Amino acid sequence: MDPLRRSPSPCSSSRPSSPSTPACEMFGPIGIEAVLGQLKIKAMKMGFEFNIMVVGQSGLGKSTMVNTLFKSKVWKSNPPGLGLPTPQTLQLHSVTHVIEEKGVKLKLTVTDTPGFGDQINNDNLRPLDIEFLQRLCRTVNVVPVIARADSLTMEEREAFRHRIQKNLRTHCIDVYPQKCFDEDINDKILNSKLRDRIPFAVVGADREHLVNGRCVLGRKTKWGIIEVENMAHCEFPLLRDLLIRSHLQDLKDITHNVHYENYRVIRLNESHLLPRGPGWVNLDPASPGQLTSRRPFKVCRGAHDVSEDEF
Amino acid sequence: MASSEVARHLKRENIRSLTMSGHVGFESLPDQLVNRSIQQGFCFNILCVGETGIGKSTLINTLFNTNFEDHESSHFCPDVKLKAQTYELQESNVRLKLTIVNTVGFGDQINKEESYQPIVDYIDAQFEAYLQEELKIKRSLFTYHDSRIHVCLYFISPTGHSLKTLDLLTMKNLDSKVNIIPVIAKADTVSKTELQKFKIKLMSELVSNGVQIYQFPTDDDTSAKINAAMNEQLPFAVVGSMDEVKVGNKMVKARQYPWGVVQVENENHCDFVKLREMLICTNMEDLREQTHTRHYELYRRCKLEEMGFTDVGPENKPVSLQETYEAKRHEFHGECQRKEEEMKQMFVQRVKEKEAMLKEAERELQAKFEHLERLHQEERMKLEEKRRLLEEEIIAFSKKKATTEICHNQSFLATGRNLWKDKDRKNSNFL
Numbered sequence: 001m002d003p004l005r006r007s008p009s010p011c012s013s014s015r016p017s018s019p020s021t022p023a024c025e026m027f028g029p030i031g032i033e034a035v036l037g038q039l040k041i042k043a044m045k046m047g048f049e050f051n052i053m054v055v056g057q058s059g060l061g062k063s064t065m066v067n068t069l070f071k072s073k074v075w076k077s078n079p080p081g082l083g084l085p086t087p088q089t090l091q092l093h094s095v096t097h098v099i100e101e102k103g104v105k106l107k108l109t110v111t112d113t114p115g116f117g118d119q120i121n122n123d124n125l126r127p128l129d130i131e132f133l134q135r136l137c138r139t140v141n142v143v144p145v146i147a148r149a150d151s152l153t154m155e156e157r158e159a160f161r162h163r164i165q166k167n168l169r170t171h172c173i174d175v176y177p178q179k180c181f182d183e184d185i186n187d188k189i190l191n192s193k194l195r196d197r198i199p200f201a202v203v204g205a206d207r208e209h210l211v212n213g214r215c216v217l218g219r220k221t222k223w224g225i226i227e228v229e230n231m232a233h234c235e236f237p238l239l240r241d242l243l244i245r246s247h248l249q250d251l252k253d254i255t256h257n258v259h260y261e262n263y264r265v266i267r268l269n270e271s272h273l274l275p276r277g278p279g280w281v282n283l284d285p286a287s288p289g290q291l292t293s294r295r296p297f298k299v300c301r302g303a304h305d306v307s308e309d310e311f
Numbered sequence: 312m313a314s315s316e317v318a319r320h321l322k323r324e325n326i327r328s329l330t331m332s333g334h335v336g337f338e339s340l341p342d343q344l345v346n347r348s349i350q351q352g353f354c355f356n357i358l359c360v361g362e363t364g365i366g367k368s369t370l371i372n373t374l375f376n377t378n379f380e381d382h383e384s385s386h387f388c389p390d391v392k393l394k395a396q397t398y399e400l401q402e403s404n405v406r407l408k409l410t411i412v413n414t415v416g417f418g419d420q421i422n423k424e425e426s427y428q429p430i431v432d433y434i435d436a437q438f439e440a441y442l443q444e445e446l447k448i449k450r451s452l453f454t455y456h457d458s459r460i461h462v463c464l465y466f467i468s469p470t471g472h473s474l475k476t477l478d479l480l481t482m483k484n485l486d487s488k489v490n491i492i493p494v495i496a497k498a499d500t501v502s503k504t505e506l507q508k509f510k511i512k513l514m515s516e517l518v519s520n521g522v523q524i525y526q527f528p529t530d531d532d533t534s535a536k537i538n539a540a541m542n543e544q545l546p547f548a549v550v551g552s553m554d555e556v557k558v559g560n561k562m563v564k565a566r567q568y569p570w571g572v573v574q575v576e577n578e579n580h581c582d583f584v585k586l587r588e589m590l591i592c593t594n595m596e597d598l599r600e601q602t603h604t605r606h607y608e609l610y611r612r613c614k615l616e617e618m619g620f621t622d623v624g625p626e627n628k629p630v631s632l633q634e635t636y637e638a639k640r641h642e643f644h645g646e647c648q649r650k651e652e653e654m655k656q657m658f659v660q661r662v663k664e665k666e667a668m669l670k671e672a673e674r675e676l677q678a679k680f681e682h683l684e685r686l687h688q689e690e691r692m693k694l695e696e697k698r699r700l701l702e703e704e705i706i707a708f709s710k711k712k713a714t715t716e717i718c719h720n721q722s723f724l725a726t727g728r729n730l731w732k733d734k735d736r737k738n739s740n741f742l
Binding site: 022024029032048072073097102244261269 | 327334335340348349353374375398405407408451453596600
C-alpha cells in the first residue's frame, strides 16, 4: 500500500543526546509502544487540516487539477471562453471543505489566485516568474507544476523540464522538497528522486471514461484518451503521492517550524527594541545588532557616573 | 465516525462536507504523523512525591522494568530537595526520554509546614523555562527538551486509616499544577478488607477537601470503558520489586515472605498492572496533553496577566499582544524620558553647587592673599621707617664724629708741639 516512510523533520534539528542522559536497557517490553496508538486515536479525533494555494493563470486547469487531486468538486470549474473578463487585480479566493476517508477527516482549504501572469509556454521562466518564485520560496513551500502537459510531447516535456530545473538552480529558487531539510540518507535518496522529476508534468481531468474495460479519469481528445493516473501519460500520480500520501505532514511541519518561525522573528523584530527591565518578557538578543542600545540609557548612565565623581 | 465536537465546529463554520468519487489516499495521514513523532522521540516526566523509604525508586524500577541507578537516601535532610534524572529508553522503534524527579527528604523534618513549597517551585520553574523559550524571538520549540512534569505519583503511607495532613496540604497545592495520581505504597502490608475501606476513606477525604486528582479520560470510545473502570479503583495499591521469585515454573517479580509470596504482576495481589496499564499504555499521551493544554496554559495565563498583558482592553474590546506591547513600551519610554530629565536636572544642580563652592573658595583665597599683602606692606613700611631712623642716626653720628675730629685737630694745633716733643723724647730714650 502506501510506503510507510519516515517524514523528514525540518533541518537544524538534529537532537543532540546530551551526555548526561544514559541509555537504559529494559529487561522486557512494558508498553511504551502503545503511545503510538494513543497518538493515532488523538489525531483521528482531532482531524487534519491542509491549506493549499494554486497559482497560475486561469485557463491552465488549476481548478480541474485540484478537483482531480481530491476527487471531488472542490471548485466548480469555469470553462474558459465564457466571455467573462479576466480580472485585472490579483484577488485571492478561498474555499474550504471537509473530506473523509476511512475515518480520517481532512479539512481542506484551497486558495485560488485568478488573474496572475501569462501562460508559460515553451519559453524559459520569465523574469516576473523568477522574482515571484524567489519571494514565494522564502515564505512557503513551493511545488512547481507543468500544467496542460498534454500539449507537449515526451521529448518536449523532458527538455522543458530540464530548462526549468536549470533556471531554478541558476536563480537559487529552493522549491520543495528543500535540500537543506533532508534529515538523513533515506530522505536524501527519496527526495533526490523527487527533485529530479520536479516540475511534474500534469494533466487534470474530472471526467471518467471507459478504457479497456476500466473506468479511468482522463481527458478525451480526438486523438486519444489521456489517462490522468497513468504514469506513462502524465505525472499526476507523483504529484498526488507527494502532496497527499507521503509528504503532507512534512509540508505542514516545515510550514510551522520554519516558515512561520521566520515570519515570527521578523515580525517581532519590527516593532521591538524593547529594553530590558523588571517584569518584561525576556526576549533573546540573539545576535548583536538586533537590539541596538538606546540613547536614553546611555545618557542616564553618563549622568549617573558624573554624579558619582569626587571633585 | 464523526466526533461530535468536530461536527459541531464544522457546522458553526458553515463548511460543507464533500464526498469523494474515488480513493485519494490521505488515510495515511495518521501514519505520517506517527512517523514524524517516532523520529522526534517522546518525552515523559514523572514526579514522585513521598516519604523517604516508601518505595518510590523501587516502583519506578518495576514500572519501567529496569534498574535505574540510585542509592538509598538518608533520613536526615534538613529540607526537601528534588532530584531529577533523565534516561533514554527504547522499545522497538519508539524512543522515550524519561525524566524521573524524586523528592528527597520529604516528610523527614520535624516542621513540615513548608515541605510542599520546593515541589511547587520546581514545577513552576519548568513551566517558566518553557514559557521563556516560547516567548523568545528566535526559538526552537521542536528541539526543546520539555522538562514540564507530566504526572505526579503521590505515594500514600499504608497506615490504613486516612490521609496525613502533610499529604492533604501537599496535594492541595499541587492539584492545579500537575496531574496527580495517588498510589498506596507498600500495599502488601494492608489486608484486602482494610484496603477497600482505606481506598474509600482516602477518596472521600480527597473529594471533601476539594483535591482534584487526575481522572482517566472517558471521552474516547476506545478507552472510555476501561478508563472509567480504573477511575473507580483509585488510588492504586501498588507493590514494587525487581527481585524474582520462582512461582510455579516461571520466574516472576515478587516479594518473598515467610508466609507467602506477593507477586507484583498478579492483579489479585495488587494494582501494579493497572497502574502500568493506565500510566504508560493507555494514557501517556493524554497526560502530556493535559499538562500542556491545562496546567501550562493556566500558569502562562497567570504569568502574563501578572506582567500586565491582557486580552481584553478597558472597554471590553479585544486587545492584541502587540497593542499591549506598544502601550507598555510607550509607558516605559515615557518613564525613561522622565528619569532622564530628572537625571539631567540633578546633574545641572550638582554642577551649579560645585561651581558655587569653587567660587567661594576662590573668593576666600583672594581675601587671604590681599590680607597677606597688606601685612607685608605694613612690615615694609615699618622697616622703611626703621631704616630711615637708622640712616638719620648714622648721619648724626658721622656729623658728630666730624665735629669731634675738628675739635681735636684745633686743640692739637694749639698744643701740638708739646705733644710732639714729649713724644720724641719718649721715643728717643728707647733708641
